[in-house]
Amino acid sequence: MGDGALVEMTPAEIRADLEAGTEAAAKRSKSPVLTDAELDHLSEIFCSNSRFTGVDIGDEVVLSFDGCGSQDLGTRVNDLQYYEQYLCADSLELYHHDYSYKPAKAVMPFEQVVMRQAQFVTTAPLGYGAMPDLGLYTVPDGPVPNWSQLLPLGRIDESRAAQEEAVELAVADIVFVTDEMVEAGIEFIDLDTAGAAGDADFLAALRAIERIRARHPDLGIQIGMAGEFVLGMHGELEYDGVRLAGLWPLDQARLAAKAGVTIFGPAINTNTGKSIAWNVARTLTIAKPCCEASTVPVHLNGGMGVGGVPMHVCPAGDATCRASRAAVEILRLDGL
Amino acid sequence: MEGAHTQASGMGGMRTAGDLVARMQMTRRMRLKEAKAYVAGKLGCTVRDLFDPTAMEEIRIAKGLGTLPFTSSVRPGDAGMIEAKFNISKTLDIPINCVERFKARVGLG
Numbered sequence: 204m205g206d207g208a209l210v211e212m213t214p215a216e217i218r219a220d221l222e223a224g225t226e227a228a229a230k231r232s233k234s235p236v237l238t239d240a241e242l243d244h245l246s247e248i249f250c251s252n253s254r255f256t257g258v259d260i261g262d263e264v265v266l267s268f269d270g271c272g273s274q275d276l277g278t279r280v281n282d283l284q285y286y287e288q289y290l291c292a293d294s295l296e297l298y299h300h301d302y303s304y305k306p307a308k309a310v311m312p313f314e315q316v317v318m319r320q321a322q323f324v325t326t327a328p329l330g331y332g333a334m335p336d337l338g339l340y341t342v343p344d345g346p347v348p349n350w351s352q353l354l355p356l357g358r359i360d361e362s363r364a365a366q367e368e369a370v371e372l373a374v375a376d377i378v379f380v381t382d383e384m385v386e387a388g389i390e391f392i393d394l395d396t397a398g399a400a401g402d403a404d405f406l407a408a409l410r411a412i413e414r415i416r417a418r419h420p421d422l423g424i425q426i427g428m429a430g431e432f433v434l435g436m437h438g439e440l441e442y443d444g445v446r447l448a449g450l451w452p453l454d455q456a457r458l459a460a461k462a463g464v465t466i467f468g469p470a471i472n473t474n475t476g477k478s479i480a481w482n483v484a485r486t487l488t489i490a491k492p493c494c495e496a497s498t499v500p501v502h503l504n505g506g507m508g509v510g511g512v513p514m515h516v517c518p519a520g521d522a523t524c525r526a527s528r529a530a531v532e533i534l535r536l537d538g539l
Numbered sequence: 540m541e542g543a544h545t546q547a548s549g550m551g552g553m554r555t556a557g558d559l560v561a562r563m564q565m566t567r568r569m570r571l572k573e574a575k576a577y578v579a580g581k582l583g584c585t586v587r588d589l590f591d592p593t594a595m596e597e598i599r600i601a602k603g604l605g606t607l608p609f610t611s612s613v614r615p616g617d618a619g620m621i622e623a624k625f626n627i628s629k630t631l632d633i634p635i636n637c638v639e640r641f642k643a644r645v646g647l648g
Contacts, residue, residue, distance in 0.1 A: 290552075497570075527548045537564060537571040537574075538561075
């Protein structure tokens with residue numbers, strides 16, 4: 204199940220959930236439902252009694268990992284080495300435990316030292332990642348009026364002005380951190396969980412990417428989305444003439460590519476009350492148009508609570524491998 | 540969860556050529572098929588070799604691209620860690636930021 208619970212289902216129940224999942228996604232996102240052949244293939248994956256499954260030999264994809272390591276054992280450099288040597292990660296990402304650009308900025312000299320040390324002892328592409336996290340710029344944590352307090356009071360204009368102010372602050376912080384980390388040797392920057400605070404959050408990410416691309420032409424820039432649908436907390440913000448509120452992955456990817464990303468990561472949220480078969484069918488239906496049309500590599504988010512993976516701190520391997528294989532084989536992904 | 544993804548669908552990182560293909564996606568926006576073909580061309584091998592740890596160990600050692608230190612690169616003559624990135628930059632014909640900064644700081648740039 205989407206919450207990680209182990210359930211027993213008949214093949215007919217699994218097929219019914221796959222059909223319901225793709226229909227639910229198509230209804231909301233206006234994407235085409237999965238074909239009968241695709242549903243047949245998913246049924247085969249989910250009806251197997253085997254504990255583990257995987258893609259065909261030769262169909263393997265690149266695995267990028269946001270925020271490598273638990274930071275509970277050894278040092279953060281050890282975390283990166285562990286991901287490189289034991290988990291066979293195709294790229295590595297150093298992160299500050301607050302995982303947001305605003306707090307990371309305050310400790311940047313220390314982060315730079317760790318990055319330089321890590322670059323000496325690793326070989327895989329190594330970058331730095333954090334969230335735009337626009338909420339941190341609001342009172343009581345930041346200088347900007349809190350739109351979550353203003354909106355329920357109907358103070359719409361003040362709420363919008365606050366979000367626009369927060370965008371500028373966030374962009375400045377993201378660009379600052381990137382510049383400092385480029386100095387320390389990063390090979391890519393990751394703006395993760397973009398859009399978590401809505402359309403203004405996504406706008407901050409896009410504007411920051413645009414500036415980073417202009418300043419660092421060869422730097423890898425990865426963006427990972429917060430959810431399948433950009434929430435309209437502001438409602439009127441645009442990038443390149445496109446209204447951000449309500450965008451689905453296909454249009455999110457187009458704008459991210461326009462801004463200058465090299466890898467786009469759609470995030471489709473897991474419904475904890477539905478089966479993994481239902482969630483995977485829903486995920487693939489929403490993500491498929493984006494994967495087909497994208498001009499940059501697509502790495503579907505497949506962590507806890509996204510991409511059909513259960514919303515649990517230790518997602519079951521049998522569920523994760525099925526979600527992983529299904530996504531790669533149906534979407535023809537570039538990575539996860 | 541990471542282990543499940545790695546075993547189910549991952550290229551294998553430095554066990555194979557996953558890190559090299561990742562570099563082409565990150566620096567040149569190449570989609571997977573193009574990135575695999577590019578790397579295979581630069582290494583002078585087949586695309587199939589890219590996910591074969593046995594074939595890739597030989598290729599990586601021969602070209603100094605680094606291997607996992609608990610296997611063969613414990614030999615002192617083999618390139619590892621940041622040394623391997625110098626060779627990866629040259630082999631794939633892409634700039635690697637930390638390598639360029641290393642060169643500049645030690646007067647090689």
